[in-house]
Amino acid sequence: MCMTLQFKTQIKPNNSIYGSSLSLMTDLYQLTMAAACLGQQMHERVAVSSLYFRKAPFGGKYAIVAGLETAIQYLQNLSFTENDILYLKTLTDGAGSRLFSDYFLRYLSNFKFTCDIDAIPEGTVVFPNQPLVRVEGGLLAAQLVETALLNIINFQTLIATKAAHIVQAAQGDDVVEFGLRRAQGVDGGFSASRAAYIGGCVATSNVLAGKKLGIPVKGTHAHSWVMCFDNELSAFRAYAKEMPNNCIFLVDTYDTLEGVKNAIIVGKELEKKNQRLIGIRLDSGELATLSIEARKLLDEAGFHHTKIIASNDLDADSIIGLKKEGARIDTWGVGTNLVTGGEQSALGGVYKLSALKTHNKHWQDKIKLSENSSKTSIPGCLQVRRFFNSATQKYEGDMIYDVSSPQIDRTDIIHTFDGRIIDQPNDFGSNDLLEPIFRHGNLVYEQPKLSKIQEYTREQLSLFQPILANYPVGLEQNLYQKRKTMIEQHKK
Numbered sequence: 001m002c003m004t005l006q007f008k009t010q011i012k013p014n015n016s017i018y019g020s021s022l023s024l025m026t027d028l029y030q031l032t033m034a035a036a037c038l039g040q041q042m043h044e045r046v047a048v049s050s051l052y053f054r055k056a057p058f059g060g061k062y063a064i065v066a067g068l069e070t071a072i073q074y075l076q077n078l079s080f081t082e083n084d085i086l087y088l089k090t091l092t093d094g095a096g097s098r099l100f101s102d103y104f105l106r107y108l109s110n111f112k113f114t115c116d117i118d119a120i121p122e123g124t125v126v127f128p129n130q131p132l133v134r135v136e137g138g139l140l141a142a143q144l145v146e147t148a149l150l151n152i153i154n155f156q157t158l159i160a161t162k163a164a165h166i167v168q169a170a171q172g173d174d175v176v177e178f179g180l181r182r183a184q185g186v187d188g189g190f191s192a193s194r195a196a197y198i199g200g201c202v203a204t205s206n207v208l209a210g211k212k213l214g215i216p217v218k219g220t221h222a223h224s225w226v227m228c229f230d231n232e233l234s235a236f237r238a239y240a241k242e243m244p245n246n247c248i249f250l251v252d253t254y255d256t257l258e259g260v261k262n263a264i265i266v267g268k269e270l271e272k273k274n275q276r277l278i279g280i281r282l283d284s285g286e287l288a289t290l291s292i293e294a295r296k297l298l299d300e301a302g303f304h305h306t307k308i309i310a311s312n313d314l315d316a317d318s319i320i321g322l323k324k325e326g327a328r329i330d331t332w333g334v335g336t337n338l339v340t341g342g343e344q345s346a347l348g349g350v351y352k353l354s355a356l357k358t359h360n361k362h363w364q365d366k367i368k369l370s371e372n373s374s375k376t377s378i379p380g381c382l383q384v385r386r387f388f389n390s391a392t393q394k395y396e397g398d399m400i401y402d403v404s405s406p407q408i409d410r411t412d413i414i415h416t417f418d419g420r421i422i423d424q425p426n427d428f429g430s431n432d433l434l435e436p437i438f439r440h441g442n443l444v445y446e447q448p449k450l451s452k453i454q455e456y457t458r459e460q461l462s463l464f465q466p467i468l469a470n471y472p473v474g475l476e477q478n479l480y481q482k483r484k485t486m487i488e489q490h491k492k
Contacts, residue, residue, distance in 0.1 A: 015069075021077070021084055022074055023081070024080075026148060030146060031100070045139045046136065047353060048136045049146070050378070051132050051349060052129055053129075054348060054374050055374070057162070057341070058316075062161070063126050063127075064125060064163075068133075068153070068437070074149075079112070113441045115142055116137055116436075117134065117436075118133070118134045118136075119134070119437050120433045122160075127471065130384045139356070150351055154346060155192075159339060163197075163338060166332070167199060170319055173330060173331060176202060176332070178204075178335040179196075179205075189209075190206065190212070194209060197209075197215045198457055200457060200458065220250050222250065223250060233262045236262055240266050240269070245276075247270060248278050248280065249262075250280075256294070257293055260280060260294045277303055277306050281308075281311065282311070283312050287312065287327060309331040310333065315337040353366050366379055367487070380402030380403075382400055382403075384398055385399045385433075386430060387429070388428055388430065397413050397472040399473075401476035412477050413476075414475045414476070414480040416474050
């Protein structure tokens with residue numbers, strides 16, 4: 001299954017912001033387990049682990065998977081530098097002795113990632129308990145990548161899903177991600193911009209994300225620009241002089257409607273030069289009322305083409321509420337509540353060992369039990385089969401199955417926890433969601449452009465409507481029975 005592959009250290013993809021080794025971006029216990037695994041000569045035993053989440057975020061039913069390209073970059077660069085090894089030499093145990101032996105550190109210095117990885121492509125609609133990533137290979141390596149994969153996939157999937165919720169709330173209006181200054185650090189901002197674009201945002205304010213990822217960048221000006229001048233009109237005129245084809249005026253520094261009137265004055269001056277007032281931005285106050293009044297002023301002045309952009313701690317719920325109030329907003333600038341996840345700061349994805357090969361090369365299924373049934377894992381080498389109704393051009397159900405078990409003879413989808421048949425999509429076509437990404441450490445997957453992933457997300461969501469909230473997802477009958485039997489055996 002495994003072969004050695006030579007990699008250069010610190011490969012730097014063009015769309016990566018990382019300039020140093022990330023091999024130590026892991027929890028300490030991954031390294032202590034790796035050392036113990038090597039000491040017990042278990043490091044080359046073939047294992048299968050699955051990354052999945054137990055509960056959909058934001059009170060919804062689904063998530064949009066994201067982060068695969070970033071994970072690929074991490075895995076391609078996975079090696080321990082001399083500085084990494086020198087640092088690990090300084091770590092001590094409870095007795096004050098060196099934590100890691102020279103034997104283990106020599107192993108790390110020569111470490112090459114040689115696992116197989118299968119994953120669900122970015123932009124795919126996914127559901128709880130479905131494996132998003134499956135790692136198969138030496139036990140040490142499969143465990144070593146756990147923390148980083150969870151860190152990358154959890155966060156970007158969370159933000160892509162949040163963006164999809166907000167875009168859906170906007171009902172066809174443009175949504176721009178404005179969250180960099182409120183994001184959790186440099187990578188938090190960069191990864192959030194990427195994931196938000198996958199989820200449907202049309203642009204970002206993050207210039208680094210624009211450069212590295214090709215995301216369109218958009219922006220206006222700050223209140224501080226207006227405050228630098230004796231009055232608002234002078235500020236707008238000065239900005240128009242320097243940025244005549246990028247005039248989106250922030251109109252609420254002092255009095256919002258007076259600000260709209262000043263924008264109109266400068267807009268008329270721009271028109272005399274064959275230039276345009278692109279838009280105005282509202283960042284405070286009663287956005288519904290102000291946008292309605294602003295639209296009247298703009299239309300009465302002949303500025304029907306001028307867009308109204310709104311910001312101010314927006315979220316899906318507030319956008320829905322503003323639309324119900326009749327707000328005349330064309331573009332929604334969403335920041336904090338998008339890039340941080342808002343009311344939910346983490347996806348809660350997990351990474352569980354699900355099978356281990358014995359010394360005679362047979363698969364031995366593994367299961368993690370819990371008194372909380374939702375935390376009991378699913379054993380086996382897992383894949384997801386999605387059924388498609390060609391007559392309605394809609395998806396009909398998902399079935400998790402074990403690729404190492406006998407061939408599926410029926411397509412009953414069994415409820416994961418109570419054994420009910422929740423669907424029988426026998427007459428539909430199907431495809432398996434997890435695709436090969438690495439084979440023996442070699443990248444075999446062609447990553448699509450980010451714009452194509454965004455298009456795919458939009459297409460995916462359309463294929464689930466109108467049953468997305470009640471979409472049937474469960475286990476193949478043989479897998480359900482195996483899991484049930486293992487639970488009963490462990491409880492004896």
